[in-house]
Amino acid sequence: MARISPTFSKKISFSLFIILSTCIIIFDITSSSFQDIRNSFKSFKISSAYVIKTISIEPISSIKQKLKSKNNLIKENKYLKDALEKSYIDNYLLSRENSFFKDHEMINDSFISSEYNFFYKIAQLKSLDPNMYKCCDKHRMFVEIIEESNNDIYQSAVFNNLGLVGQIINKKSPYEVLLLTDINHSIPIKTESDEFFCNAKGSGRSDIIICSFNPLMWDEEMKLETTIFSSGLGGIYPRNIEIGAIKQIINVDSNQTDIEIELFSSPMESDLFGVLKF
Amino acid sequence: MLKYFKKILLIIFINFLDQSISSFLSNFYIIFPLTFLAYTFYVYRSDKNINPSEAFVIGLFIDLISESYFGLHALIFCVVTYIINIYANAFKLFSYLQICIFFGVLSTAYVGFTQLIINLYNFSYLMLFISAIFCTTFCIFIAALRVFFPKTSKITI
Numbered sequence: 001m002a003r004i005s006p007t008f009s010k011k012i013s014f015s016l017f018i019i020l021s022t023c024i025i026i027f028d029i030t031s032s033s034f035q036d037i038r039n040s041f042k043s044f045k046i047s048s049a050y051v052i053k054t055i056s057i058e059p060i061s062s063i064k065q066k067l068k069s070k071n072n073l074i075k076e077n078k079y080l081k082d083a084l085e086k087s088y089i090d091n092y093l094l095s096r097e098n099s100f101f102k103d104h105e106m107i108n109d110s111f112i113s114s115e116y117n118f119f120y121k122i123a124q125l126k127s128l129d130p131n132m133y134k135c136c137d138k139h140r141m142f143v144e145i146i147e148e149s150n151n152d153i154y155q156s157a158v159f160n161n162l163g164l165v166g167q168i169i170n171k172k173s174p175y176e177v178l179l180l181t182d183i184n185h186s187i188p189i190k191t192e193s194d195e196f197f198c199n200a201k202g203s204g205r206s207d208i209i210i211c212s213f214n215p216l217m218w219d220e221e222m223k224l225e226t227t228i229f230s231s232g233l234g235g236i237y238p239r240n241i242e243i244g245a246i247k248q249i250i251n252v253d254s255n256q257t258d259i260e261i262e263l264f265s266s267p268m269e270s271d272l273f274g275v276l277k278f
Numbered sequence: 279m280l281k282y283f284k285k286i287l288l289i290i291f292i293n294f295l296d297q298s299i300s301s302f303l304s305n306f307y308i309i310f311p312l313t314f315l316a317y318t319f320y321v322y323r324s325d326k327n328i329n330p331s332e333a334f335v336i337g338l339f340i341d342l343i344s345e346s347y348f349g350l351h352a353l354i355f356c357v358v359t360y361i362i363n364i365y366a367n368a369f370k371l372f373s374y375l376q377i378c379i380f381f382g383v384l385s386t387a388y389v390g391f392t393q394l395i396i397n398l399y400n401f402s403y404l405m406l407f408i409s410a411i412f413c414t415t416f417c418i419f420i421a422a423l424r425v426f427f428p429k430t431s432k433i434t435i
Contacts, residue, residue: 010327011360013331014359014360016330017330017331017333017334017352017356018356018357018360020334020349020352021349021356022349022353023349024348024352025348025350025352025353025395026349028347028348028349029347029395034347037342037348041342041343041345042345
């Protein structure tokens with residue numbers, strides 16, 4: 001029970017307050033005199049709620065919003081970067097302005113006839129050891145073809161948006177790419193004049209391949225910064241593709257001269273590659 | 279001072295709760311006067327008589343925060359306080375069920391009176407009837423809680 005000892009109510013004071021309340025309510029209903037007080041309280045309530053919300057909830061929600069928008073931006077940035085790289089690779093072969101091919105006739109013919117005598121696929125980089133690439137002889141990387149199909153891409157040329165980077169040397173995904181700079185790799189090259197041919201071997205150094213030849217056999221004089229092209233003789237790489245430029249000429253003896261060619265492309269420049277089969 | 283501040287905060291909180299659930303319950307034709315029931319419970323549980331001025335001031339404050347006519351809750355609270363004070367000694371003779379019915383009837387009267395003042399043109403007997411059942415059931419539920427979860431007290435020697 002609520003109360004142990006008897007209590008007595010004050011009838012008169014209750015009656016007074018009840019009469020007072022009744023007067024107030026009648027006065028309010030008939031004249032709306034307390035409307036200003038109600039409005040003031042309402043505005044105070046709204047202002048207080050706004051201030052409390054600004055102080056307590058807003059900072060937390062803004063942090064959350066910032067984190068969320070940052071994550072969205074990172075995702076969007078990655079997506080756009082991938083799409084851009086893919087479009088670079090896609091457009092690289094077909095662009096009339098690029099210097100991938102020495103003679104643009106092949107591309108022009110392709111445009112005119114709308115038929116290509118080659119196919120290419122886009123591949124995603126899966127693995128490349130940069131330390132190995134910088135230091136050691138074995139220069140390999142692994143790629144995976146996006147939108148895999150039944151076409152055989154064994155021994156296909158691999159390129160990025162700067163030029164050739166190597167060739168595929170296995171038949172199963174992920175495909176192993178033997179880079180041009182691997183010491184086991186050899187690419188037939190030539191000069192623009194078609195008066196000098198050579199097999200350039202990988203140097204084991206990043207971006208450098210070396211061509212050793214007998215200067216007595218070739219009349220053409222080698223100069224620094226001369227552009228070197230693929231000769232297409234090996235059957236792996238198409239003819240007349242820019243490979244690199246002569247960086248250094250070393251006369252070993254009267255029967256041997258080595259020229260170091262600095263490649264235009266590097267496998268570390270991008271994550272997406274084109275795999276070209278012709 | 280701290281005691282009054284706590285009371286004010288509690289009133290604001292209960293009124294906020296009342297207004298929050300009222301829109302949901304109105305879908306089922308129920309008006310649940312939580313603030314009123316909380317106040318009657320406070321008066322009922324009080325060891326001494328509640329002063330009419332206190333009832334008046336609390337009522338006016340609730341009028342202010344619930345944006346109803348000034349004097350409406352002040353009047354009701356004064357009347358209810360007076361009634362509970364009268365029956366305070368008689369409650370000892372009542373069973374829990376009778377007390378629950380008593381508070382159910384009080385809350386029904388409150389709903390009816392407030393509806394007559396603020397919602398005269400849409401007064402609904404159906405709403406009043408359902409509210410009466412709901413409030414009485416709620417009081418019984420609260421009383422049952424006391425039975426199933428009795429208050430533990432320390433025995434001092």
